[in-house]
Amino acid sequence: MKKDLVAIIEESLKKIGINAIPPLDVGVPPSEDFGDLSTPVAMSLSKLLKKPPKKIADELASCMLEKTILERIDIAGPGFINITFTKEYLYAELKKLLESGSVFLRENIGQGRRVQIEFISANPTGPLHLGHGRGGATGDALANLLKAAGYHVEREYYINDAGKQIRLLGQSVFAWYQKLLGVEYPAPEEGYKGGYIEEIAHEIVFKMGSTYIQKRFDEAGEFFIEYSYKKILSGIKEDLNAFGITFDTWQSEKELFESGEVSRAIEDLRSKEFVYEKEQATWFRATAFGDDKDRVIIKQDGENTYFTSDIAYHRKKIEKKYDELIDIWGADHHGYIPRIQAVIEALGYPKEKLKVLLVQMVTLLRGGKPVQMSKRAGEFVTLREVIEEVGADTTKFIFLTRRPDSHLEFDLEVAKAQSSENPVFYVQYAYARINSIFAHAQEKGIQADKISHADLSLLSHHEELRIIKKLLMYPMIFEGAVKAHEPHRITFYMQELSSMFHPYYNKCRIVTDDIALSRARLALCEAIRTVLRDGLEILGISAPERM
RNA sequence: GCGCCUGUAGCUCAGUAGGAUAGAGCAACUGCCUUCUAAGCAGUGGGUCAGGGGUUCGAAUCCCUUCAGGCGCGCCA
Numbered sequence: 001m002k003k004d005l006v007a008i009i010e011e012s013l014k015k016i017g018i019n020a021i022p023p024l025d026v027g028v029p030p031s032e033d034f035g036d037l038s039t040p041v042a043m044s045l046s047k048l049l050k051k052p053p054k055k056i057a058d059e060l061a062s063c064m065l066e067k068t069i070l071e072r073i074d075i076a077g078p079g080f081i082n083i084t085f086t087k088e089y090l091y092a093e094l095k096k097l098l099e100s101g102s103v104f105l106r107e108n109i110g111q112g113r114r115v116q117i118e119f120i121s122a123n124p125t126g127p128l129h130l131g132h133g134r135g136g137a138t139g140d141a142l143a144n145l146l147k148a149a150g151y152h153v154e155r156e157y158y159i160n161d162a163g164k165q166i167r168l169l170g171q172s173v174f175a176w177y178q179k180l181l182g183v184e185y186p187a188p189e190e191g192y193k194g195g196y197i198e199e200i201a202h203e204i205v206f207k208m209g210s211t212y213i214q215k216r217f218d219e220a221g222e223f224f225i226e227y228s229y230k231k232i233l234s235g236i237k238e239d240l241n242a243f244g245i246t247f248d249t250w251q252s253e254k255e256l257f258e259s260g261e262v263s264r265a266i267e268d269l270r271s272k273e274f275v276y277e278k279e280q281a282t283w284f285r286a287t288a289f290g291d292d293k294d295r296v297i298i299k300q301d302g303e304n305t306y307f308t309s310d311i312a313y314h315r316k317k318i319e320k321k322y323d324e325l326i327d328i329w330g331a332d333h334h335g336y337i338p339r340i341q342a343v344i345e346a347l348g349y350p351k352e353k354l355k356v357l358l359v360q361m362v363t364l365l366r367g368g369k370p371v372q373m374s375k376r377a378g379e380f381v382t383l384r385e386v387i388e389e390v391g392a393d394t395t396k397f398i399f400l401t402r403r404p405d406s407h408l409e410f411d412l413e414v415a416k417a418q419s420s421e422n423p424v425f426y427v428q429y430a431y432a433r434i435n436s437i438f439a440h441a442q443e444k445g446i447q448a449d450k451i452s453h454a455d456l457s458l459l460s461h462h463e464e465l466r467i468i469k470k471l472l473m474y475p476m477i478f479e480g481a482v483k484a485h486e487p488h489r490i491t492f493y494m495q496e497l498s499s500m501f502h503p504y505y506n507k508c509r510i511v512t513d514d515i516a517l518s519r520a521r522l523a524l525c526e527a528i529r530t531v532l533r534d535g536l537e538i539l540g541i542s543a544p545e546r547m
Numbered sequence: 548g549c550g551c552c553u554g555u556a557g558c559u560c561a562g563u564a565g566g567a568u569a570g571a572g573c574a575a576c577u578g579c580c581u582u583c584u585a586a587g588c589a590g591u592g593g594g595u596c597a598g599g600g601g602u603u604c605g606a607a608u609c610c611c612u613u614c615a616g617g618c619g620c621g622c623c624a
Binding site: 023025027028029030031034038040043044046047052053076077078079080123125160163164165190279280281283292295296297298299300301303305306307330331332333334335336337358360361363368398401402403405406407408409411414417421422423425426428429430432433436437438439440441443444476477480481483484486488489491492495496499502503505506507509510511512546547 | 549550551552553554558559560561562563564565566567568569571572573579582583584586587588589604605616617618619620621622623624
């Protein structure tokens with residue numbers, strides 16, 4: 001719909017002698033009475049052409065008038081050009097939608113370009129919490145969205161299975177293990193304290209007995225570290241499975257060290273003179289690329305920082321020649337962006353190669369009161385608990401009705417209480433309802449194959465035309481969501497479409513004795529179902545056959 | 548102190564890359580199930596877009612500033 005109009009406007013602009021065509025702004029007017037689509041192009045050209053907007057609009061309109069798909073062209077307000085399509089055009093486009101389904105709905109914006117999206121990447125030192133859930137829902141939906149738009153998308157989870165935190169995890173479990181066997185052993189300072197630490201220790205006692213009793217940590221540590229993080233990682237994978245999120249690749253940090261990629265990355269930067277020694281430490285010259293200060297990569301004690309492996313990790317990613325890299329981070333890591341972009345540039349790539357999408361913090365509430373969370377103290381509500389309490393679809397939907405950069409209050413009581421009237425069910429119910437209509441139609445003997453040949457011109461009710469127009473706007477919403485990397489636009493569209501379908505259902509009976517009309521209406525339902533399915537699939541939310 | 552994000556209806560949030568009369572859900576109130584699913588429908592009320600300046604044909608949106616909240620500013624991750 002938008003594409004056709006843009007083509008017409010461009011052609012008309014040329015006719016009135018404008019060849020340098022600016023990016024055309026086409027949108028939906030504030031009121032349906034104004035028309036189907038609208039453009040302020042006459043106003044934006046006014047200064048350039050030194051003519052009043054209305055005059056330009058008049059000239060454009062007279063060129064556009066000869067187009068047969070346009071029913072009406074109105075010039076309104078300060079110079080808006082409002083256009084209304086003919087019914088014939090709407091029916092023809094609806095027919096295309098019915099015939100080609102997602103091909104019609106999804107603009108091929110990616111053209112096969114390769115994108116990698118890295119998200120969640122929570123340390124395997126404890127279970128996932130709600131913040132990871134938000135990052136997960138967002139990353140997964142964005143991946144689905146870009147894939148639907150013709151990108152070749154890979155989802156990656158980066159596993160921080162090396163370094164200090166993971167050792168601290170092993171020590172925490174080790175201390176519990178000794179304690180369970182009656183040996184007094186000090187828990188590490190700043191160690192992990194959740195109940196899951198004790199559980200893992202129990203498991204080790206059960207499996208290994210007293211093999212490691214009264215050993216020193218540096219004798220037994222490797223076993224405890226490995227066992228613990230692998231256990232936690234498999235728990236994370238189960239949680240992700242319950243949340244309906246999958247990854248294509250899992251990159252281990254440890255492996256980056258073992259394969260020598262970390263040292264190669266450092267040597268690479270050193271050879272470019274972006275790495276130097278100072279005060280018994282090794283530094284990366286981040287200030288050469290606009291960061292506030294240089295950053296340590298090898299500490300005085302000879303240990304690497306987390307940043308060191310991140311350099312190697314991003315080097316590895318960038319050398320895989322993706323067209324675009326997207327990292328999704330919690331907003332508390334925002335200060336880290338200049339540093340990692342400095343790495344990208346130091347490696348000889350434009351910093352735009354990596355896009356970091358920040359997802360804001362989630363405040364978890366129960367009945368309006370904040371739930372205190374501290375990972376190390378072991379006090380937190382896990383993602384799994386939230387999924388079990390309010391449901392995966394509802395949880396995802398709540399995340400996907402917000403912009404990523406909005407601070408989110410997630411009230412467990414509200415999410416649960418609204419459950420029966422939650423907008424997610426409103427959308428899913430529309431889908432289930434349509435299935436039910438089709439089941440009923442089949443009982444009445446209206447065959448599905450006849451629906452595709454329905455006489456769509458019988459869809460003449462005001463409600464029906466509104467719905468058709470809404471359906472035809474989907475590609476436009478889709479395109480906007482893809483370009484802005486904003487899946488939530490799809491969510492809002494889904495709600496709007498559903499809010500047209502339900503009243504229609506109540507007002508106009510779909511299956512009646514009038515076979516021809518029934519077929520036409522079923523065809524419309526089929527189109528709605530197609531769009532709902534497409535949108536829900538992108539959001540990663542289930543489309544239930546019945547409810 | 549500096550940096551990033553946020554401030555829109557009682558609550559939770561949208562507002563399409565500056566466009567027309569600022570929207571939705573929830574909550575509140577009134578009606579509707581012998582007909583394809585009432586997780587639905589029809590209707591009512593609800594606003595100093597945090598405050599103040601500026602940019603221009605036009606600002607919730609861009610710039611400056613004040614206020615409020617969140618998060619960062621490690622040889623932690």
